[in-house]
Amino acid sequence: MNTSTLRKWRHKLHEIIYEADTPLGKAFDIVLLVLIILSVVFVMLESVPKIDAKYHDLLNIGEWIITIFFTIEYIARIITVKRPTNYIFSFYGIIDLLSTIPLYLSMILTGSNYLLTVRSLRLLRIFRILKITRYIGEATRLRRAMLLSRPKILVFLFTVVIIAIIAGTIMYLVEGEESGFTSIPHSVYWCIVTLTTVGYGDISPITPLGQFIASVIMIMGYGIIAVPTGIVTAEYGRASQDVQHNTQACPGCGIGGHKDNARFCFKCGEELNPEELTM
Amino acid sequence: MNTSTLRKWRHKLHEIIYEADTPLGKAFDIVLLVLIILSVVFVMLESVPKIDAKYHDLLNIGEWIITIFFTIEYIARIITVKRPTNYIFSFYGIIDLLSTIPLYLSMILTGSNYLLTVRSLRLLRIFRILKITRYIGEATRLRRAMLLSRPKILVFLFTVVIIAIIAGTIMYLVEGEESGFTSIPHSVYWCIVTLTTVGYGDISPITPLGQFIASVIMIMGYGIIAVPTGIVTAEYGRASQDVQHNTQACPGCGIGGHKDNARFCFKCGEELNPEELTM
Amino acid sequence: MNTSTLRKWRHKLHEIIYEADTPLGKAFDIVLLVLIILSVVFVMLESVPKIDAKYHDLLNIGEWIITIFFTIEYIARIITVKRPTNYIFSFYGIIDLLSTIPLYLSMILTGSNYLLTVRSLRLLRIFRILKITRYIGEATRLRRAMLLSRPKILVFLFTVVIIAIIAGTIMYLVEGEESGFTSIPHSVYWCIVTLTTVGYGDISPITPLGQFIASVIMIMGYGIIAVPTGIVTAEYGRASQDVQHNTQACPGCGIGGHKDNARFCFKCGEELNPEELTM
Amino acid sequence: MNTSTLRKWRHKLHEIIYEADTPLGKAFDIVLLVLIILSVVFVMLESVPKIDAKYHDLLNIGEWIITIFFTIEYIARIITVKRPTNYIFSFYGIIDLLSTIPLYLSMILTGSNYLLTVRSLRLLRIFRILKITRYIGEATRLRRAMLLSRPKILVFLFTVVIIAIIAGTIMYLVEGEESGFTSIPHSVYWCIVTLTTVGYGDISPITPLGQFIASVIMIMGYGIIAVPTGIVTAEYGRASQDVQHNTQACPGCGIGGHKDNARFCFKCGEELNPEELTM
Numbered sequence A, B, C, D: 001m002n003t004s005t006l007r008k009w010r011h012k013l014h015e016i017i018y019e020a021d022t023p024l025g026k027a028f029d030i031v032l033l034v035l036i037i038l039s040v041v042f043v044m045l046e047s048v049p050k051i052d053a054k055y056h057d058l059l060n061i062g063e064w065i066i067t068i069f070f071t072i073e074y075i076a077r078i079i080t081v082k083r084p085t086n087y088i089f090s091f092y093g094i095i096d097l098l099s100t101i102p103l104y105l106s107m108i109l110t111g112s113n114y115l116l117t118v119r120s121l122r123l124l125r126i127f128r129i130l131k132i133t134r135y136i137g138e139a140t141r142l143r144r145a146m147l148l149s150r151p152k153i154l155v156f157l158f159t160v161v162i163i164a165i166i167a168g169t170i171m172y173l174v175e176g177e178e179s180g181f182t183s184i185p186h187s188v189y190w191c192i193v194t195l196t197t198v199g200y201g202d203i204s205p206i207t208p209l210g211q212f213i214a215s216v217i218m219i220m221g222y223g224i225i226a227v228p229t230g231i232v233t234a235e236y237g238r239a240s241q242d243v244q245h246n247t248q249a250c251p252g253c254g255i256g257g258h259k260d261n262a263r264f265c266f267k268c269g270e271e272l273n274p275e276e277l278t279m
Helices: A003-018 A023-046 A051-079 A084-088 A092-108 A115-132 A136-175 A184-194 A208-224 A226-239 A273-279 B002-017 B023-048 B051-080 B085-089 B092-099 B104-108 B114-133 B136-175 B182-194 B208-223 B226-239 B274-278 C004-019 C023-046 C047-080 C084-088 C091-108 C115-132 C135-173 C184-195 C208-224 C227-239 C275-279 D003-018 D025-046 D049-080 D084-088 D093-106 D115-132 D138-175 D182-194 D208-224 D225-241 D274-278
Strands: none
Touching: A003 A023, A003 A051, A023 A051, A023 A115, A023 B136, A023 B182, A051 A092, A084 A092, A092 C023, A115 B136, A115 D084, A136 A184, A136 A208, A136 A226, A136 D025, A136 D115, A184 A208, A184 C275, A184 D025, A208 A226, A208 D138, A226 B023, A226 B226, A226 D025, A226 D138, A226 D225, A273 C004, B002 B051, B002 C275, B002 D225, B023 B051, B023 B114, B023 C023, B023 C047, B023 C135, B023 C184, B051 B092, B051 B104, B085 B092, B092 B104, B092 B114, B092 C208, B104 B114, B104 D049, B114 C184, B136 B182, B136 B208, B136 B226, B136 C208, B136 C227, B182 B208, B182 C208, B182 C227, B208 B226, B208 C047, C004 C047, C023 C047, C023 C115, C023 C275, C023 D138, C023 D182, C047 C084, C084 C091, C115 C275, C115 D138, C115 D208, C135 C184, C135 C227, C135 D208, C135 D225, C184 C208, C275 D025, D003 D025, D003 D049, D025 D049, D049 D084, D084 D093, D093 D115, D138 D208, D138 D225, D182 D208, D208 D225
């Protein structure tokens, strides 16, 4: 097995793991998608006392099979990428690692409950696989509209928080502890529950004045909700123009989002798969 | 009665049952509309213990009259259509069958509670009759805007579900079983209730940290709700251009949605009612 | 006092009562506005047991003063209009009558509780007076956008009701009576509470399957809420073009909404105030 | 120290306190931002019984340090502005004073609980400092869109209140006191809770008729919420055109919002910092 064969083989593997343009690449992504969803379903079922009592061993075995697959995949990703450190410290590299290690750690550390959340982070990997679907264009457009709207929405949410703090303080003074408004932070929590129109009803005003102020807050929240919508609508309209559908990933650092006519990675300068262009 | 008369008679019946351009067709649709609504009201009233105890026989008789009418109508639809199998296996063909058989089945199978839901599916038939109203243009435009928005809204709802699973897992760890967050699926359910701003209050966070995280989830949900709105608004604007108001249905396969100047069915190629054109 | 003086005097009175272009007309509208709000506040306060016990006589006297003023105003409206019957049977004519008679009726009929609602209908009169404000243009534009959106919103709400009935039937079968889903109408009520994201929590699903279906309904409701918003946004954009600011009312039948250059009432053909044109 | 030096020094101080174009001005604003947030956090923590019992002295000392800083800042603002009275009676001048005095007052007046709310008003000062961030353009655009939408939103909210009063009165008659609808104001409160889709569940209809009317109100609220969104979207689109990013404040009266090429204050005519132009 000379270097050329090895390189070609590594190249092939890169294409399967990182891209979705070939039948094998698509098949790999679908298998991965199913395993990710299964592993999250297992985590969820394990937390249900009744189901865990009955199928504990089965879930455990399933967990191990998936973890081993994820381990192999993680290693394969490192091998096939030309600049492994770039991949390892990228967003998806960290998510991939976090998806794999919790089970290993749980053998060392007992009662490490918080690994649960880490395991559910596996779901974030789905966003990477989404490139196989026809929805990539939509997702890109959505993400772009959200990025464009971000500063405005932050200013808006910031205003909402300030309103919640001031209104929460007023309600704390008006209603007092008997109505459940036991402290200002608690009052602010109630105010956010009301402004966002969630309305649990765990705390609710009892005094007439409190109910009047609450009504004003609600109507305000009702009028305010229009603002982010207006923003996103305007930005979404702008973002709908040009979106790229290319699923190519850099063989050097594994990053995606290259232009259709790109020949070199925009991040690490590695040449993008030339075969694909001739194919 | 020669073949020509039979054909003409069948043709006439087809026009009454499937279309709404003639006075008789309109009258038929209105009778059908009233019967559908009545039959659903009967199903609903039957489920109220007090009313059922008092008027059981009356409701039963009403049910039977409507079912017999539906049976006759279903047979008539099969007879007057040139390609009955096309109709029988179409969406509305199946709905029509499902609207008719539950009562017959309930005589054979006792305690078949689930036929109830099937009976309430009758309501879907209303959408077919809607062509008699002046709202058809609106409905078409709405449906088109929704179809155009579907991929984007799916990506969006998918993101919401992922957020709900991750946030639900975190809340399960933070709040624990004392606050009602008894398992991850239950926590995810709570998270969806909160993100969508429904907020039943059957489960609500008690610890300060849980309330803080819940506040973040709520404000996030408040900001996120803007996204589908922006999408639909943009798509609705695009879909508002050209919509057709024709109520003609193919005598061959019963399909609707033909262009105003169409002479042949776009699906089965059958010639559309020529009389209508000369009339 | 000859006929000419009487006619002029009647004309003057018409201008004061029906229009807001003159200082006296404006003053009259403001007095009326205050009295309408006061009368509704009185009705509300009367229903609070504590306040009624304390200030019953005071509220009663206030009620009588307002009623007498309304009576005089109602008679003046009939006198100054050229075609009284047109006014009496118009929308605002009926509202004006309903605003006046409840107190008189309450003397004859004792315990006539339902006159309360009638009295609160007085608030609808505010919409007539709104012409004095600078908001008339806005209100007109809003009303027009709503009228344009009406057929679409009706189709939409109709779809929501059908979804609620089908989903309500399913939940009735899934959850059963122990969870509070005691009948299909009750289940449909719960489903509307959920779809509209109100979420009282008086009924909420308990079984895992019920909670799963509820989650689907909520996410659906969350996606669906975007539709009317998109519609209204599109229609509002169209309705924003040309709006008229004329406050003139027909001296014949009292109807408003005339074009700026209108010389005759579009409803009864009466000539509109010629003085105003020369003034 | 001659007058020229004093003037130059005062000028420098003005630039630091009122503007954010120089490094020192930016640093000052960041320190102020941190102190404002800290002071509000202190107020909130003080209201939590457990935390107050433990860290009362610490919170008290922190409060005093911040108050002394605010006092010095307030005096500095008065000194460096050429027309102090303009500043003192401006919106931010009053907020600055209110941010400073509560602690001094609390020494004189004991049990003056309501100073709490005044202290939380400090948060409003954040909006002034926001000019240091890159979000100023967004905030300006948002504020402009909201100002443009205000009359329409007021008309809309006004309509909502009228609907709430009429529907509330009807529900009071239908449900009565047993269901918690104890008075009309209470019923109106419930109606606002429902229309705005908050839905606490502290009061909810029990009778079938009440639940039916409630369903109508909810669906109405669901359809109505689209209106303000449509308005804001339209206005936001218009307001997105031209926004200025200048952080310069007038040395005469402290007002901001000057055009980029402005040489004189648009309010008091004072010459704007000429150095800045040459720098």
